[in-house]
Amino acid sequence: MIKKIFIGIVAISAFVIFPYAASAQTFSDGALIRAKGESKIFVLSHGQKYWLRTVEIFNSYTFKWADVKEVSPNALNAYPDVQTIRPAGDAKVYHVQGEEKRWVRTPEAFNANNFNWNRVMEVNAFDFEHYKNGADVADKISSPEGATITVELSPTPAYSDVPPGVDFSLLWNVWKTVQEKYKNSGTLDQQKMVQGAAEGALKSLGDPYSVLFKQEESKKFAEDIAGSFGGIGAELGYKKGVVVIAPLSGMAAERAGIKAGDKIVKINDESTIDMTVEDAVLRIRGEKGTEVRILIERTGTDTLLEFRIVREIIKVPTITWSKKTNDIAYIKIHNFFGEVEYDFIAALKEARLGGATKLIIDVRDNPGGLLDASINIAAQFIPKGKIIVSADFGAGKDKSEFISPGGGPAENMQIVVLINGGSASASEILAGALKDSKNATLIGEKSFGKGTIQEVIRLAGGTTMKITTAQWLRPSGKPFEEHGIDADTTLPLTDADRQAARDPQLDKAISVLQGM
Structure with missing residues (x-):
């Protein structure tokens, strides 16, 4: 599972540092480094780099932000990633991938994966406990080094995962009843039902910024993060409905007359009532050169305003x-x-x-x-x-x-x-x-x-x-x-x-x- 802190519409890593120029040099064990333009911070150990995954983990080692040095991406990549760790005071060794730890059960499994006993990094208890538990390593690992681990969720929750006082039987009984009694049960899209249940759980929070993206939506979301995408060039937010936080300078929305504070009532004749910010963004997005119609409610204006805006590739200035x-x-x-x-x-x-x-x-x-x-x-x-x-x-x-x-x-x-x-x-x-x-x-x-x-x-x-x-x-x-x-x-x-x-x-x- 990969986690990033998010602010506005742009994903960012959990760390922040301050810009210092770094000369080309090698660093000793214990040095803190990051690649220029990136936010991930690493500590060096036995000639390897170890990702400090959150600000809390960084602070648990009493590191200082001012000690973080900036290096070129090539210099960072010259250090291999730490593959094995052990918690302080414990002899057990674990293989780490992303945010998951996997116990290496035997010396034979350790050797089969070409791990190096001299490169096992000791981590503190706080850091260790913030890894997810993965499957034990009993033999040769088949996945490539550094591969992202995808967390497959169980179809039903483990008993130990159910919070006290929470009855999950309602959800399962609804599921079972739909399968047995719904008039068109033979045509049910069960994965779509799972998606709907997950979306409903987040919607119950009443938080417009807590949402679920399906695979296609995730792709578009990643394009937004990259800062180059097709649309009208306006940042949206939520204040008793979908509103324009601000049109981006020089982009199509600003040129058309969209203003900060405008409330979006309809997108291509579809009402935005009960629409999340992400839903609105996905409907406004489209191929370059195509038109989107947006109906706006503006403070101080008696009538609704319609804007017809031609989508364009958005290149964000600084x-x-x-x-x-x-x-x-x-x-x-x-x-x-x-x-x-x-x-x-x-x-x-x-x-x-x-x-x-x-x-x-x-x-x-x-x-x-x-x-x-x-x-x-x-x-x-x-x-x-x-x-x-x-x-x-x-x-x-x-x-x-x-x-x-x-x-x-x-x-x-x-x-x-x-x-x-x-x-x-x-x-x-x-x-x-x-x-x-x-x-x-x-x-x-x-x-x-x-x-x-x-x-x-x-x-x-x-x-x-x-x-x-x-x-x-x-x-x-x-x-x-x-x-x-x-x-x-x-x-x-x-x-x-x-x-x-x-x-x-x-x-x-x-x-x-x-x-x-």
Whole structure:
């Protein structure tokens, strides 16, 4: 089973680190490394690399984020993966693949698989217990080294897996009765029934972000994650219905006149009532050059608005920047996809070399993206030891805090952040961190309020499940979800302003910085 934390519409690994340049070199045992542009962190052991699968496992070894070194993908791949582990204080050896551990039952099985006794890595109890138990290794392993293990779910739950007080007999009795008594029982698609039951379990949570993707949907979802896909170029969310968080800059939706906050009522004459965000996305998606009809309800407008938008290949941009005065720079972050953190750092460096001592960061209509990008950008400004963001996993569970390592090149810069109702997810994390831990000024309008964490879990048969596991909290402890972030200075940007190419929010930001 493969797990990733999720924010916005983009899957991200559970780890975040801060960008450091790494020279070509070899590393000793115990070194922490990651490939440039990737989020997975590895520790080296006996000349091998070992994946630290979650932030909790990383912290259980008392590693330091600042010690993580960035290397080229080739340098990372030069280290083979750890194949065998043993828990501290135990002689039993286990073969690991992905997130599964398999007990190597005999020395003969160990030798048959060409394992090396000198390369068995000792792991702590916390790490060991967070592997899933797989089948014992009694002979030669037939699957290739490093293959992903697909977890096949049992048709009925094991007795030990049933929570106290939960009666699964209702589900099985319904299943049995349908098989025996339904008028067209001979034509039943039993796999479709299983899919429906699983979807119903997630729907009962009342959480629009916890959903199940069938195989074809999983493929399209993966295309979205890659940042290049066919559609209209708008990030969708859920607020008492499917809404547009923000149209992507320069894309078809923005050109057609779609705005942040628009509620989608119909897609190609199909009502969005009871439709999840993912359902809406799948219906809007289509072949390049084809048309999709979208019916919109817009605040302040008495009639519904119909848009006919031609689908196009969506290539997601990252940032643009400029100097506004001799000492004020302006950086617009369009989203937190791809290489945005490196693009931002490069722009910031160029601006500072050009004499900028004050900065406007614009995340208006920025729907979010990669968590590590927002954290790494925030770390350029926030002093050592201060919280950037924390994750709350619920009652009785420890919070995970992401702390700035300090030493960022722009800690002394004065900052204004522009936000609005299209600022969501990673945008809110950056704005909240700069507000609470850097005392930045926020100008514009209240942000969207998307602050939950989703894990993406790959199941059997190509199905993927996305489930909410936690919520993000600002350094002040305030949640983002549904609340959003209030601007220090609330100032609207009207249609008349846009048509006249005016930007009173940006003008106000420049004025505030000039007065500092």
